[in-house]
Every structure is written in structure tokens, then in C-alpha cells.
Amino acid sequence: MIRFLKNRIAGGADPSQSLALGSLEFELMEILWSCEESNVRDLVPKLSRPLAYTTVMTTLDRLFKKGLLGRHKSDRAFVYSPLFSRQEWERKRAGNLVADFLAGPRPSRELLLSCLLDAVGEHDAALLDELEKKIRSRRKELSRQGQP
Amino acid sequence: MILPYALRLVCLCFASFFVLNAAAGLLVRIASASAIRFAESKTPNAAARFLLAAHLFPVALATLFVLALCVPSYLWLEPTAGAERVGGICALLGLLGVATCLHSMARTAISLFASLRHYRLCRLGGQEMRLPGAPSPTVVLEGEAPLLAMFGLLRSRLLISRGVLRTLSAEELDATLSHEHAHRTSRDNFKRLLLLLAPDIFPFVRAFRTLEHSWAKFTEWAADDQATAGDSSRAIFLAAALVQVARMGSGPRLPFLSTSLLARDRDLAVRVNRLLRAAPVTPALPSKTRPLLLAASFLFAGCLVALLIAPPTLSLVHELLELLLH
Numbered sequence: 229m230i231r232f233l234k235n236r237i238a239g240g241a242d243p244s245q246s247l248a249l250g251s252l253e254f255e256l257m258e259i260l261w262s263c264e265e266s267n268v269r270d271l272v273p274k275l276s277r278p279l280a281y282t283t284v285m286t287t288l289d290r291l292f293k294k295g296l297l298g299r300h301k302s303d304r305a306f307v308y309s310p311l312f313s314r315q316e317w318e319r320k321r322a323g324n325l326v327a328d329f330l331a332g333p334r335p336s337r338e339l340l341l342s343c344l345l346d347a348v349g350e351h352d353a354a355l356l357d358e359l360e361k362k363i364r365s366r367r368k369e370l371s372r373q374g375q376p
Numbered sequence: 377m378i379l380p381y382a383l384r385l386v387c388l389c390f391a392s393f394f395v396l397n398a399a400a401g402l403l404v405r406i407a408s409a410s411a412i413r414f415a416e417s418k419t420p421n422a423a424a425r426f427l428l429a430a431h432l433f434p435v436a437l438a439t440l441f442v443l444a445l446c447v448p449s450y451l452w453l454e455p456t457a458g459a460e461r462v463g464g465i466c467a468l469l470g471l472l473g474v475a476t477c478l479h480s481m482a483r484t485a486i487s488l489f490a491s492l493r494h495y496r497l498c499r500l501g502g503q504e505m506r507l508p509g510a511p512s513p514t515v516v517l518e519g520e521a522p523l524l525a526m527f528g529l530l531r532s533r534l535l536i537s538r539g540v541l542r543t544l545s546a547e548e549l550d551a552t553l554s555h556e557h558a559h560r561t562s563r564d565n566f567k568r569l570l571l572l573l574a575p576d577i578f579p580f581v582r583a584f585r586t587l588e589h590s591w592a593k594f595t596e597w598a599a600d601d602q603a604t605a606g607d608s609s610r611a612i613f614l615a616a617a618l619v620q621v622a623r624m625g626s627g628p629r630l631p632f633l634s635t636s637l638l639a640r641d642r643d644l645a646v647r648v649n650r651l652l653r654a655a656p657v658t659p660a661l662p663s664k665t666r667p668l669l670l671a672a673s674f675l676f677a678g679c680l681v682a683l684l685i686a687p688p689t690l691s692l693v694h695e696l697l698e699l700l701l702h
Contacts, residue, residue, distance in 0.1 A: 359619045359648045366652045367612055 248321075249296075252279070252287050257296065257310060257317075265309035267302070379462045385450050388697050390473030391466050392446050393438045395700075397476065400434035401577035405584065412590045420597035421562075427591040428567055431584050435574045444681065449690040450697060463702050476575040484572040491631040495527045498535050507536070507553065512560065516541065522624035524552060525636035529569060532560045539624060548617035551603055551610050552637055558602035559635040564595050568633050593643065595635070600651060615651040618644060 249257060252275075259274050260266060266274075268285045275284070288308050291297045296317070299306040312320065379387060404411070411430050415423035495515075502515040512532050517523060520539035527533050534556055544552065559565070571591070577583045604611040621638050630636050638644070 353623075355645060356619055356623050359615075359645060362648070362652055363612060363616050363619065366615075370608055370612065 252283075253291055256284070256287055256291065257314075260297065260308060260310045261314045265307050267305045267307045269305065271308075377462045377464070377467050379460065381454070381456050381460075384454075384460060384462060385447070387462055387466060387470040388450060388700065389442050389446055390471075390477070391469035391700060392697070393442050394469050394473030394476060396441050397434045397438035397473075397575060398577050400437050401583060404430055404434055404587075405577065408584070408587050412586065415590065415594065420594045420601055424562075424591055424594035424598050427587055427594065428570070431571060431587050431591065432574055434577075445690070445693045446697060449693040452690060453694040461702070463700075466700050466702075469700075472579065475579040479579045480573055480575040484569065487572055487632045488569075491527060491633040494631050494634075495533065495535070502535070507534075507549075520624065522621045522638060523636075524556065524621065524638075525630055525634050526556045526559050526565065527634045529563075529566050529633070532565065540621060543620050543624060544617050545613075547610075547613040548620065551614035552617045552621075554603035554610075555599045555614060555637065556635070558599035559595070561602075562595070562598065564599075564635050565633055567595075568635075572632065596647065597650065599635075600647065604651065611651040615648045618648055618651075 255275060256271060259271060268281060268288060271288070272279065272281055272284050288297065288299075288306075292299055292308065296311060297308045298311050299308045301307075310317075408430070411427065415426050418426060498517055499515050502517040504513055504515050507514045507516075512526075512528075512534055514534040514536055517535065517537045519537050521537045522540060523535055523537040524540050525535045527535060534553075541549070571584075571588060574584075600611075600614060604614055618638065622644055
């Protein structure tokens with residue numbers, strides 16, 4: 229119980245840490261997002277590689293302590309279910325990432341902003357050349373007429 | 377469904393709002409191609425005003441009907457005692473009216489929030505300063521993104537990237553700042569808010585996209601005209617600035633409640649060619665007949681209101697509402 233509370237407090241102090249997932253953790257979360265709830269025994273055969281029952285149990289326990297899974301007892305075994313949808317988890321993770329960047333030094337903020345100002349479309353270079361040519365010729369025309 | 381007096385009024389208001397908004401909206405949607413063709417024959421400023429009025433006409437008509445006729449006739453002629461049965465169709469129309477209004481309100485709130493968040497984020501990473509010739513306090517962002525945009529509804533703020541400042545010459549920058557100033561004086565961001573607030577014909581059906589795109593195009597043209605003020609050399613500087621900024625590459629995706637030099641501009645060539653035309657477009661001077669027209673409109677509106685709130689009109693409206701209710 230004390231360890232659980234310590235973990236929860238530690239998790240609360242650094243939310244980005246609790247939302248970061250290892251590969252097995254992520255795989256388990258994905259299975260749970262698709263099937264909504266499951267116990268350890270049912271999860272083991274659904275994994276992409278054969279893993280020991282205890283390994284999966286420990287990982288699920290870690291996810292529970294991170295506050296990503298909820299659990300209740302059914303027939304002397306825990307049934308785990310995700311506390312956030314995948315979308316909510318991704319939103320929280322992105323939010324934490326942005327908050328970390330903004331709390332960081334100035335270069336980090338600038339990096340984030342340059343990422344936000346991302347590419348959405350480019351103008352045709354040939355068209356721009358042609359427009360520039362027109363502007364030059366119009367400028368010449370005006371200067372011949374005596375305007376600056 | 378049996379509803380008490382006040383709820384019946386609410387149901388009737390939303391139902392009649394939905395019916396009128398949908399009917400007028402469909403008419404505007406059908407006539408939008410002709411409206412755009414008609415707008416093209418006007419000056420950009422007049423065209424933008426006309427298209428905005430056409431877009432807002434259904435919601436204005438529906439609101440006017442509800443507030444000026446539906447509510448007074450109901451309060452005046454409907455007996456207050458007891459609950460009454462409301463027909464299924466009326467209830468359904470009322471619900472559709474509520475859904476249409478809620479959808480437009482949610483859309484507006486989301487856009488306002490997105491615009492505020494984007495601006496705050498940029499302000500956090502940028503540096504606030506006052507550029508010479510800039511219409512409002514300016515946030516300068518580091519980086520090479522081709523960003524030059526005006527944010528804010530009442531107190532507008534200009535966002536500009538260091539890359540744009542470096543790329544444009546003093547004259548080009550002056551012309552672009554005047555362009556943004558023109559957006560500010562015509563309160564284009566506020567008009568965008570009105571467009572968002574105007575409910576659609578049916579919930580989740582954006583029927584006025586073409587009108588909105590044309591309106592946006594004409595507002596850009598009007599801002600170009602105001603920025604160049606009929607001066608050919610200024611027009612060339614603005615055209616050059618447009619091409620320079622376009623050459624800087626990709627534009628940032630901006631929230632709907634902002635005006636940008638290039639982000640939503642799909643007809644760059646048309647805009648540049650327009651600026652380079654031999655005869656510069658001079659902004660229209662305020663007409664002397666305008667006060668007269670305004671006075672005549674007020675007089676006409678006064679007569680119309682007097683006619684509408686006359687007892688026979690209200691009785692007729694009440695009969696129509698009864699028909700809708702049952």
C-alpha cells in the first residue's frame with residue numbers, strides 16, 4: 229500500500245513519466261483498448277511473443293500503478309480495464325509534451341513553434357517565377373513612365 | 377407530447393426558427409452561384425458586404441420572425457392557463473432547431489478556443505514589439521515560416537515571423553502591414569465569427585462553403601485595394617511581397633478566426649495579376665447618397681415593423697403557429 233501510494237505520488241509529480249510506455253506496456257494497452265477488459269490469463273496468448281504469466285502480471289500491475297489501468301477482482305484474479313481511451317491517452321501525452329517544451333529553455337519553445345508552423349502546401353515554383361517576371365516588367369514600365 | 381405554456385413557446389420558437397432558417401437558407405444556397413456572379417460585378421468591398429449579407433440573411437430573417445412576431449403573438453394571444461398537446465412534427469422541428477443552434481455555438485466556441493490557444497502559444501515563443509507602420513502590437517516569432525497573420529476580434533494582434541521580416545524590403549513590409557491593417561479596420565475576424573455563429577440549414581451540413589470562400593477572396597481583394605490606395609508602385613510592392621512570402625514555402629495552418637496574408641489564398645496568381653493591372657483600383661469614396669439611402673431604409677423598416685406588429689398580422693401569425701403546434 230505504501231509502495232502504491234509512493235508510486236502514485238511519484239507519478240503525480242511527473243505525469244509525462246507515467247504516460248510514457250514501454251513496448252510490452254503499449255502492446256498490453258492496445259489489447260485492452262480493443263477488448264475493454266481482461267485478466268492476465270486471457271491476455272498472455274494474445275501477445276505477439278510468448279511471455280511468462282508473471283511478467284505480464286507485473287507489467288499490468290505497473291500500468292495500474294501508473295494510473296492507466298483500473299482493476300477489480302473476479303474469481304480470485306484481477307480483471308484489468310483501461311482508465312483512458314486511446315484518444316484520451318494520446319491527447320494527454322501530447323499535452324504533457326507541449327507543456328514540457330514550453331516550460332523548457334527558449335530554444336525548446338522555438339523548436340516546438342517551428343514544428344507547429346508546419347508545411348501545408350507549396351506554391352508552384354514555375355508560377356512564382358512567372359509572376360516575378362511580370363512584377364519586374366511592370367516595375368520597368370512604371371519607371372519608364374517616371375514613377376519610382 | 378403535453379407541454380406547459382413556457383415550454384410550448386420555446387418549442388414553437390425553435391421550430392419556427394428552424395423552418396424559416398432552412399427555407400431561406402435553401403433559397404440562398406440555390407441562388408449562391410448567381411449571387412457570386414453578381415458580386416463579381418461589384419467592387420471587392422461591396423461584393424464582400426453583399427456575400428456576407430446573403431450568408432447572414434437566413435439567420436437574420438428567422439431571428440427577426442421569432443423575436444418580432446412569434447414571441448409577441450404567442451404572449452398576446454395564447455391563453456396562459458393549462459398545458460396543451462404539441463404535435464410530433466413540431467417537437468421534432470424544435471429539436472432540430474435546438475441542434476442547429478447548439479452546433480453553431482459549439483463550432484464558434486471551438487474556433488475561439490483554437491484561435492486563443494494558437495495566439496497564446498505563439499506569444500509564449502515570440503517576442504512582443506511595435507513595428508514601425510504596424511497597425512497593432514506585433515508578436516515576432518523566430519523561424520523561417522511564412523507567417524503574417526492578424527489574430528483577435530476586438531483588440532487585434534499581428535503575428536509575423538522573423539523570416540518574413542528578413543525577406544521583405546521596407547516598402548514591401550509597409551504594403552503588407554497596410555493590408556493587415558485593412559483587415560483590422562474592416563473587422564474581418566469579427567465577420568468570420570458571425571459566419572461561424574450563423575446556423576447551417578441542417579445540423580452538420582455546411583451549405584454555404586462556396587459563399588464563404590468567395591467572401592474570403594473578396595475580403596483579401598478589398599484589403600489589397602485599401603493597402604495600395606490606388607498607388608501603382610505600392611500595388612507592385614504588395615504583389616512582390618505576396619510572391620516573396622509564397623516563395624518562402626509552406627504556410628502555417630491557421631485557425632478560422634484569423635486573417636493571413638497567404639494561408640487560405642488559392643488564387644495567388646489572380647491576386648498578383650489584379651495588383652499589376654495597368655489601372656490601379658482606387659478605393660470607393662463615401663457616396664453622398666449613402667445617408668439618404670440609410671434614412672430611406674430606416675423609414676421602410678419602421679413602416680414594416682408597424683405593419684408587422686399590427687393586431688391582424690399578429691393574429692395571422694398566431695394562427696400559423698397553432699397550425700405548426702398541432
